[in-house]
Amino acid sequence: MDLALSPGDLAFRDEVRAFLDEKFTPDLRAEAARQAGVFAEADLNSRWHRILHQRGWIAPAWPKAYGGAEFTAVQRYIFDSELAEAGTPAIPAMGLQMCGPVLMGYGTAEQKAFFLPRMLSGEHYWCQGYSEPQAGSDLAALQCHAVRDDDHYVVNGTKIWTTHAHYANWMFLLVRTKTEGKPQAGITFLLLDMRTPGLTIQPIITLSGEHEVNQVFFDNVRIPIANRVGEENQGWTVAKYLLEFERGGSSFAARLRGALRQVKAIAQAEAADRGGALWTDPDFRTRFAQVEVETLAVEFTERRVVSQLSTGAPAGDASASMLKLKGTETMQKATELAVEAIGHYAAADQRMALGVGANVSPVGPDHAATPVARYLNARASTIYGGSSEVQRNILARAALGL
Template identity: 65%
Template structure:
């Protein structure tokens, strides 16, 4: 990459060598069968362990907490190479989201207990934010926590909870006060998932995957010692966490792999003329190449954002612009792949998806994941802050409105 120094180019080669050795064909093939955002529980655990043994499982963590102490540009290079190689994407809820806020707001005791277990993978985390009537308007959440003795007694429900079926810990926002502004009455709690009164109900996505859940709290007792930050100050903690969810990433290389898949499929599937779709359909070629140009622009913007962060600069609303662009490009890339697949987009391939799947694919191997990925990415413009929310952020930042 043009902006990298000799040291950064050497680091990129080091990451490539690691992936060439540790990302086995079995793991890469399992990752290719994932249609969701993150690798399935067992695949995630396996790749987490490999990264942990290398000391690379928490790229954003400082050395004093067990991380590699990388710069933002090094983190970008690592993420970019993992994307190029098709490595599994381990969930971000613990290492990338909860970990940094424990470092910032946690007590010494909380840091000593949670951070090493998060790093090793002993603790698998999920996020309790959204509720059935509180999604983009998160401050309207209603899950209530009443202080009683040494505990909070929690009642309510969380929804769209990614990997709650795998997790053994959750960080969640609860309402501890109904006085004043809605944001001012929220607290940030940490709870084990096996606490009495917690139940998890699967939500099967339209793509056929069990990726998200609804979690119910029925008189769940969470120790006050498991509160992060002050009571009623959880909104401040949550905003700090969202900075990590919406930071600069390396999505362009994953999008390039998706477009490569669309190109391969278009070269193998026949058009109505008896030859390949790629040969016969100039409109399809033009649309795919136009997407490639947009992805190349995204790659430059992501690398530039990482370089700015490494230089200690605030990227501000750029995070919202990147999130908006990435989610839209994901949807358009999967639409193009589905179009290339033609009739093979119709069969239900759920039995052949995911880690350890033993179902026989219907049709060619390249037909297994595109439909599920297309359906899964319909949510890309909603999760992590909807496109409407991102546009509002950009309007305020750029137009002052």
């Protein structure tokens, strides 16, 4: 296992850093620093998307044949890490990182020609229709159903926790097209124009005060059969393929280092109960060190996986689950430290200061504005994309053979 960067990789890293110095302007940095959600708000996301698209870097993993950058595994890791270290806006993953690779693997020539260029340009903004009120981690229990009517499917039911559905103009979704036999054998994968009649989007305001997720209702929504990906009743295979991209590929370590830098800066500015800066408190420093050690473990695991991939060897079935599990749980610990560090400012409602276009100052110093919202938002990270319990089950089977 070789964890060292080659001269070519170091040159690429410098190229990315120079790009960020030029294009990630102070106004973008300031706005990105106020984001508390998983993905950036639509306007900020669109601005950053255009900048990356103009550089040819909006789809690092896509093949050049489809308009992607076709970075190597090491280049992708460097690119993701540098963007995370800089704190750039988080581009929503539903189109470029999830639906795009699915279309490359299972889509028709017509679907690829129509959808992929529009994903790259940002003309199409995607959301994911998977979870339902009674079907989340147990996705095979979904009940939103579709019935054939000539050259359309007629869809009725609901989807929930649909991230950015209020911004999206396209959705990929799973529907039940057969009730007999195994639940997994009756699911179909469809693509939906969000302007289609019969669609209703209801906002869900989360504990952190954000409108990030929604519940979507389908009342006789007609979707052309031409918008089916894969064969009817074979959507479970497509869905499993997509989840590989949802659960893997994130640079957790770089984002964790950024979170810990924020914690350290706050702790150096805030007072401890016994006097002096909180950073001098040995109990706080001990907890900080524990999270720092876990972050190093995540980073070396990421580098080990990248090293394997760079040689053409598979990373192993358990790698994505292991990184998703430890990355999200460690991030939750980091956000807990940040809330502890801001002390009594954690009791203030800072939502007005975080809103899009807000001109209200946070209660207390600027560093007190985001920790609580990020702490509350991070509570969901061990649920979406497959809960921690699901990841441990996968690891038990794939890594331990249980």
